[in-house]
Amino acid sequence: MSSHKRPVRARPDSDNNFSVARDLNAPGVEEGPGLLAKLMELPVARLSRQQLKRLEEHRYSSAGRSLLEPFMQGFWCWLVSKVPLWMAPNLITIVGLATNIISTLILVYYCPTATEQAPTWAYLACALGLFIYQSLDAIDGKQARRTNSSTPLGELFDHGCDSLSTVFVVLGTCIAVQLGTHPDWMFFCCFVGIFMFYCAHWQTYVSGTLRFGIIDVTEVQIFIIIMYLLAAIGGTAFWQSVIPVINIQIKIIPALCTLLGAIFSCTNYFRVIFTGGMGKNGSTIAGTSVLSPSFHIGVVITLALMIYKKSSVQLFERHPCLYILAFGCVSAKLTNRLVVAHMTKSEMHRNDLAFTGPALLFLNQYFNSFINEYCLLWVALVLSAFDLVRYCVSVCNQIAAHLNIRVFSIQPPSPSRVQADSRNHH
Template identity: 55%
Template sequence: MPILAYKEQRILSPQQLRKLSEHKYSCFSASLLDPLLQPWWNWLVSQTPLWLAPNLITIVGLILNIVTTLILICYSPNGVEPPPRWTCFLCALGLFVYQSLDSIDGKQARRTNTSSPLGELFDHGCDSISTIFVALSACISCQLGHYPNWLFFQCFCAIALFYCAHWQTYVSGTMRFGRIDVTEAQFSIIAIHLVSAVLGPEIWLTKMPYLECETRCLPFYMASGVDFSLALRYSKSILNEGCGKNGSSVAGTSVLSPSIPLTLVVLPALMIAQKSPENIFTEHASVFILAFGMVAAKITNKLVIAHMTKAEMEYLDWSLLGPALLFLNQYFNCIVPEIWLLWFTLAWGTQDLLRYCAQVCLEICQHLRIDLFRIPYGPKVLNTSSVGSQSNVGADKNGGTSHRKSKSKAH
């Protein structure tokens, strides 16, 4: 597909749009914290104006989370320098606000009868981007840049596990949350930021009594244990819970097929980081993680769409251009400075992700006759029993709804 024709090319076929209209959100949650946080989420959504669109709530939280993390990155781009305490507090606040808003968007959709498949897609799309910034901010707060291999492992583990969560959804048809999952991870990272804010980031450099390791190793050893258990759970689900014919995915494809796009992101990232003559990962850790994170977010969004439309997932993607150029540049002994190509990878991946998401949202809005950031009718209509009886809602992990809505009640 020519690059210049990207904007004009429709991403979703008529069959995919039809399947999308028929999609029903399926979720199971055994989270420890979700039930405890329900009163807070219920109170928060009750204070939210009815005119505020659910997707607008989600995007506001994401922007705040990104901005607070970028401030932290500015003071410690490689995770080596101790960031100011106030930047750690800002990250904790930004993540808490994002987590709260992300938890009430489904509830707001139910209140306003604006549920649609677009809401579910938009929510997961924002989460795919947030995951990168949240993982990176936690590593910087602990100054994990002193251990580049640990920094790489933790950040790419978060990216890969988020992808695997949607991989098992693509296979089984149901999004599953364990007892220790997303919510627990988010509040653990909030706690890390608060410790850095109150006691100073230097606290993570102190030696733990009776143990020959620094304090910062403790949360990441625990995180590694959780990562391992999640990986086992996802692997079991992927290999044994295919809901399609003969144990295949929802699209009737091989349950292992989504492994290819993930491998095309993680494996080149590892090879480029390890073989770089300019130590590109060590010297530019934040740029490196953000660059490959945007590529990972793009393939994750494509996986979510493949699940919701019951379609086969494409393996190759234009977002892989940046990693491919970095790899080829190393193969030919770095004829171009690596940092130039790394910044290109970040810029190209970011614009490609934004253009793709914008195009998909536009196509879905046109098909369902809905608006992305606006509720197209007044509160009086929202309270009528006729609209409420037509709504097609299903409980999400937060006790709210996935944002599903039929064309018949779009206006």
């Protein structure tokens, strides 16, 4: 997510008698593969008519501009001009996300404990994958305006992809510097990255405006790309080398930068959270307590820390990548729920199936780990990923049905819409 996001314009609903149950059969919604269809058959929270109406009325609001973004705009404008007009903005976004995930998973394959040396090409692939993701993430909004296809679904889809991408970016960075040799630092860097992304949308839920700082996502991504390139060039010896005088390994420098960045960013986030409420009596835009979103991320991080420290088999130390991915899927689901709550101006309820995986790991430890922790971690990952995909597919299809649009293709305007537009212009 960066400051070049698209302003959204909701399309009017063409059916005032809309029923949420239409989401699978609506002509504007694409039928996905069989697996996704089966996911949709399972019970999932439905957006109410009121939520869908408020989402349709939602307008994107942002403030601030990062340091490097003005310099990148020229490249992004040139790049989007090369994109075919038939390509939907959400398709651009998902291609970028897939590129980032695949390149990072290659690194996870070679470095499952974040202490190994991967082939040079794997680091280069991650650098290229992140650059592609950044570029496509920057132009999806431009493509939406270019094709006159901006909708609230585009904003939600964009932030949803960013929430998952954040998990893979922080994990890939830790692997690149071999931070697995310092598990406490790796835990901190991964979860503080996830926490800061959550806080960015927490303060948006409170104030109604997504704010960007001088040093923001664009700058961080470029810094990480440079780190991937250094890993490809210098390898293990570079990150293991010790800096004279201060006597610390070079790999700790990015961790210290993360700490300083977290302090600075969280200070700004919580200033807005505690003083910038746009609802009644300083509440959120949904009229709820400004502290209500703290429960969800607080539970995830608390359980992650307790399971890490209480594990009798050093679960995190031996399987850090698997651990981060499992809890990362949980946090991505909760962040998506927070974005939906913001865009629909609704309460974020506390109960969520996303907590199932972490709860199983915690209860297993409470009962002296009668189930193998490593096997249960895999179960937690599968459950969390399954729940995340199921939720995202359901919400996207519900919104697409309500707006009478397609998720991954640009739908030609209906004859009635063309006639209405013609009357408006005359």
